[in-house]
Structure formats: structure tokens, C-alpha cells
Amino acid sequence: MPLQFFNTYSREIEEFGPRDATARRARMYTCGPTVYSRAHIGNFRAYIFEDLLQRHLELRGYNVDRVMNITDVEDKTIRGAREAGIPLQEFTEQFKAAFFEDAHMLRIKRADEYPAATDQRYIDRMIGMISALISKGLAYQADDKSVYFRINKFPDYGKLAHFDLTQLQSTGRVKHDEYDKEHIGDFALWKAWDEEDGNVKWDSPWGPGRPGWHIECSAMSMALLGDQIDIHCGGVDNIFPHHEAEIAQSEGVTGKKFVSYWLHCAHLLVDGQKMAKSLGNFYTVPDVLAKGYTGRELRYALLRVHYRVPLNFTWEGMNEARESLGRIDEWLARLRQIAKSRNVQRPTLNAQRPTTAFEDALDDDLNISAALGFLFESIRETNRAMDQNEMDAASASAWLEWWKRINSVLDLEAETEVTIPEEVAQLAQQRENARREKNWKRSDELRERISALGWEVRDTKDGSKLTRSTRNA
Ligand SMILES: [Zn+2]
Numbered sequence: 128m129p130l131q132f133f134n135t136y137s138r139e140i141e142e143f144g145p146r147d148a149t150a151r152r153a154r155m156y157t158c159g160p161t162v163y164s165r166a167h168i169g170n171f172r173a174y175i176f177e178d179l180l181q182r183h184l185e186l187r188g189y190n191v192d193r194v195m196n197i198t199d200v201e202d203k204t205i206r207g208a209r210e211a212g213i214p215l216q217e218f219t220e221q222f223k224a225a226f227f228e229d230a231h232m233l234r235i236k237r238a239d240e241y242p243a244a245t246d247q248r249y250i251d252r253m254i255g256m257i258s259a260l261i262s263k264g265l266a267y268q269a270d271d272k273s274v275y276f277r278i279n280k281f282p283d284y285g286k287l288a289h290f291d292l293t294q295l296q297s298t299g300r301v302k303h304d305e306y307d308k309e310h311i312g313d314f315a316l317w318k319a320w321d322e323e324d325g326n327v328k329w330d331s332p333w334g335p336g337r338p339g340w341h342i343e344c345s346a347m348s349m350a351l352l353g354d355q356i357d358i359h360c361g362g363v364d365n366i367f368p369h370h371e372a373e374i375a376q377s378e379g380v381t382g383k384k385f386v387s388y389w390l391h392c393a394h395l396l397v398d399g400q401k402m403a404k405s406l407g408n409f410y411t412v413p414d415v416l417a418k419g420y421t422g423r424e425l426r427y428a429l430l431r432v433h434y435r436v437p438l439n440f441t442w443e444g445m446n447e448a449r450e451s452l453g454r455i456d457e458w459l460a461r462l463r464q465i466a467k468s469r470n471v472q473r474p475t476l477n478a479q480r481p482t483t484a485f486e487d488a489l490d491d492d493l494n495i496s497a498a499l500g501f502l503f504e505s506i507r508e509t510n511r512a513m514d515q516n517e518m519d520a521a522s523a524s525a526w527l528e529w530w531k532r533i534n535s536v537l538d539l540e541a542e543t544e545v546t547i548p549e550e551v552a553q554l555a556q557q558r559e560n561a562r563r564e565k566n567w568k569r570s571d572e573l574r575e576r577i578s579a580l581g582w583e584v585r586d587t588k589d590g591s592k593l594t595r596s597t598r599n600a
Pocket of ligand 1: 157158159
């Protein structure tokens with residue numbers, strides 16, 4: 128199956144092919160955080176989906192150039208700084224730092240660039256784009272001195288969101304002066320300064336003011352990735368008006384198709400409800416860590432559901448994540464032990480050799496549920512082979528190599544490698560043999576000896592499992 132994604136623009140699954148196919152270069156722009164408060168785990172679900180997308184493209188041999196913007200000037204950041212009584216930059220800096228801290232905890236790969244909207248380089252670029260739109264008749268300055276995009280002059284407006292222009296309602300992002308606009312759906316490119324903005328302002332041909340949120344992404348994307356990019360991502364709530372506006376602005380200026388593939392991540396629900404501070408179900412990454420979970424466990428919990436399906440976050444789900452990761456850890460420990468034992472047993476059956484099913488599943492619009500299904504099926508099968516002493520060192524190494532490859536996408540390995548000491552492994556093997564001979568007395572003795580070394584043997588329906596004993600810890 129070719130690599131394919133669901134494109135929000137066409138509402139169809141499309142085969143992926145970057146513009147720069149010979150260099151296998153994939154240019155990717157992802158809308159980043161608005162730094163007016165700490166991002167919540169719903170935001171991070173989208174960032175983890177983008178991380179998965181980047182890593183899978185890399186596994187498939189693409190060189191990904193990824194840009195994630197930081198929105199550090201818009202209504203909420205200005206209001207926040209004013210209420211805190213500190214300069215805008217000082218106000219946003221703390222949330223920028225928090226964002227990077229949380230992203231690091233969740234093992235999200237860093238983008239190549241994190242442009243900030245307040246950087247003068249990009250402000251200049253935004254002003255240049257707005258001037259170009261005005262000269263093409265696609266924008267106008269209204270009586271309130273703000274500059275608006277004239278959506279009636281852009282026939283494709285509404286195409287991404289599949290919206291009918293006549294049904295447009297005010298988005299609430301523009302100021303109170305709706306009456307100055309020609310059409311209720313016209314969005315601000317440049318917002319004229321008013322008292323509430325304090326000293327947050329830049330000079331422009333239209334007087335002092337600040338850029339609108341949408342133009343920030345168009346300008347930064349163009350400045351760093353060029354006029355045309357391959358992939359643009361965000362959450363579903365970015366589709367309208369934000370991404371719709373980005374298309375109108377960028378294509379309005381260049382006359383070229385802005386984005387080839389639009390990918391959007393569905394919402395995160397908490398206990399089946401929309402996350403809201405008023406409902407008391409609003410969690411940040413530190414909130415989850417404070418409950419005793421790790422960043423790795425949260426990463427798994429946010430990663431395991433297909434990105435276009437709403438994900439329901441529950442504490443039960445966090446426990447399942449812990450359980451699943453425990454199975455991976457144990458499995459890796461057993462494989463490592465056999466790989467280094469130079470064990471030349473009966474060779475592993477063909478059916479238990481690593482396949483490409485994992486990455487093939489991800490080729491299908493990042494079907495992570497199917498990919499993880501293959502992973503756990505493989506774990507079950509290889510564990511069975513190990514129980515029956517049918518895994519030789521070479522096969523175990525092949526599985527470890529396989530894991531290395533798929534873990535470049537998952538990034539779920541434990542920070543400290545779990546290894547089973549040689550002595551414990553040998554005792555476990557002897558115990559396995561004793562059990563097969565139905566020598567229960569010897570089996571129990573061996574269990575005691577294993578236990579004395581700080582390990583625990585559990586007999587499960589999938590065979591015996593070795594874990595570090597919590598009693599002796
Ligand atoms: Zn954006």
C-alpha cells in the first residue's frame with residue numbers, strides 16, 4: 128500500500144507525494160501553541176499526532192522540514208499580560224518555556240524552527256503580504272483603521288471547511304466594530320491599535336497596530352518553507368476560520384496552491400466530555416505527572432488512538448497505558464537476555480519473524496491502532512516462542528532490530544533498560560523445564576531462589592513472566 132493520508136481539503140484519502148520528490152523532502156507546517164496559558168493535554172494530543180506523522184515520514188525515508196509557530200501576540204496574550212501587569216514578552220515567555228518542558232516530557236521531537244510572531248522579521252513579512260493583498264483588491268482598510276481580507280473576492284473561500292459563505296457568522300476574533308467591515312466574514316489582517324493594547328504595537332503603512340492571528344502563520348510558513356508546502360496540520364478547530372484564512376491570504380498573494388495535504392487531529396475528550404476548566408476536567412501535563420504517571424505513559428495514552436477519532440482520556444486509560452508499556456518492557460528484557468546468551472536453540476518458526484506490518488499500517492493514514500495491534504500480537508507470539516524455548520539468539524536480535532526501527536516512530540522505550548540478569552534467566556529456564564516434567568517441588572524451589580534474587584515469576588496463560596519483584600525492592 129502506498130503512503131496515504133486523509134486530506135481535509137478534498138475529504139478523501141490521497142496518496143502522498145511531496146513537491147520535491149527527488150530529494151524526498153517533505154515541508155511541514157504545524158500550528159503551535161498560543162502562549163497565554165499552559166497548554167492542556169488536548170493540545171498535546173495534536174502535537175503528538177504531528178510527531179507521529181513526522182517520525183513515520185522519516186522512517187519512510189523523507190527528509191522532513193518542520194516549522195511550528197509560537198503565537199505570542201493576539202487578543203488572549205495581550206489581555207493576559209495586561210491583567211498580570213507585566214510586559215507582553217515577559218508574560219508569554221513563561222508559557223513558552225512551559226510548552227517546551229511539556230513537549231520534552233512527552234518525547235515530542237523538536238521542529239526545525241519555532242518562529243515567534245513578534246519577531247520583527249516576520250512582522251515585516253506580514254506587512255508585505257497585507258500590502259500585496261490590498262494592491263490586488265483582496266483587502267481593504269476600514270473606517271476603524273484595521274485592514275480586513277475581502278472574502279467575496281476570493282472564490283475558494285470556504286472550500287477547506289466546506290462552508291457556504293452566506294452562512295458565515297462572526298467568528299468572535301474581530302473586535303466589536305463589526306459594522307466597519309464589508310462582509311461579516313471578512314477577517315482582520317491588521318488590527319489598528321487601541322488603548323487596550325497598551326504598548327503592544329508596530330508601525331505599518333496603515334498606522335500603529337498588530338497583525339491578525341491568521342496572517343502570522345501565512346507569513347511564517349512562507350518565510351521558512353516557501354510559497355508552497357506539502358503538509359499543514361492542526362487540530363480540527365483550526366480548520367475554520369484559521370486555516371481557511373491562511374489559504375486565502377497565502378494563495379491571494381502568490382496565486383499558487385499553498386498546501387498539498389491538510390491533516391487535522393480530532394478532539395480530546397475527558398471522561399466523555401469536552402475538556403473545560405469549569406467542569407474540573409481540564410488537565411495539563413504537570414497535572415497528569417502529579418498523579419504519579421510518567422511522560423512516557425501519557426505519550427502512549429495520547430498516541431494510541433487514530434488521530435481522526437476523538438480520544439477519550441480517562442485515568443483507567445492511563446492505567447492501561449502503564450500496563451501496555453510494562454508488557455513491552457518485559458518483552459524487551461527477555462529478548463535482550465536471549466540475544467546475548469548465544470543461545471542456539473531450535474530456530475524460531477517462520478511465522479514469528481519480524482514483518483513490515485507495523486509500518487504498512489501507518490502508511491494507511493497513520494493507522495496507529497492497527498500498528499499497535501501488530502506490535503502486541505508479535506509480543507504475544509514471540510513470548511510464546513520464548514516460553515517454549517524456540518527462540519534462538521539470532522531471532523531475538525532480529526526482533527530487537529525490528530523494535531529499534533518501530534521505536535523510532537513510537538519512542539516508547541523505558542528510560543532505563545530493564546535487563547534480566549543471566550543467573551535469574553537460567554533459573555527461570557530450569558524452572559520451566561521442571562514444570563514441563565511436572566516436578567512441582569523443584570519448580571517451587573527455583574521460584575524461591577529467583578525470588579531471593581529480587582525477581583518474581585508469574586505463570587500466565589501466555590506462559591511464565593519474569594518481573595522485578597516489588598516485595599524485595
Ligand atoms: Zn496557524
